[in-house]
Amino acid sequence: KQEVTQIPAALSVPEGENLVLNCSFTDSAIYNLQWFRQDPGKGLTSLLLIQSSQREQTSGRLNASLDKSSGRSTLYIAASQPGDSATYLCAAYGQNFVFGPGTRLSVLP
């Protein structure tokens, strides 16, 4: 059974810092891994999708990497802004979509 964990559970940084969020999964037989953002009381917004054959994807200040062999993905956020404050979820897609518990990010002005 696939299990997905995320470290850290919560993170608070000053504005402008570069930061890394970590996602680990136990079963490397995945089709893809997707990163989402969730604002309080809202739904999930897709940030990046990494196919199993890819090693990274970039969108603006976001860069996500995938290492299937080690069961890890990282989300790198450059030059963080207060508007980046949210919960970030990763989800590994194999038989089905399995979510991690999320990292709650606070970027302080």
Place this chain on the structure above:
Amino acid sequence: NAGVTQTPKFQVLKTGQSMTLQCAQDMNHNSMYWYRQDPGMGLRLIYYSASEGTTDKGEVPNGYNVSRLNKREFSLRLESAAPSQTSVYFCAVRPRTGGVMNTEAFFGQGTRLTVV
């Protein structure tokens, strides 16, 4: 283009009451999913429908039933609501390409359900 629409957005039920959560998509995607999100538990899959006419159980199906009415709509029914079903429910959709689901998932805004 609304994407994935869930109704209602909020609902309070008494224990034992029944209700149906509705999900509709205008993205023409084949696969639809129902998740629940609980504090400290993350999102857990209740049921999914890989294509019109098929449904399958996910991780936590007990106490729920689903109907894939057509390609656009996937409903989740609570026959006899229990306080343990207090949660935020999300519907998701994704396309199916060549038999392999190597594509993004898109989520609705959620239904906040409280069972008292």
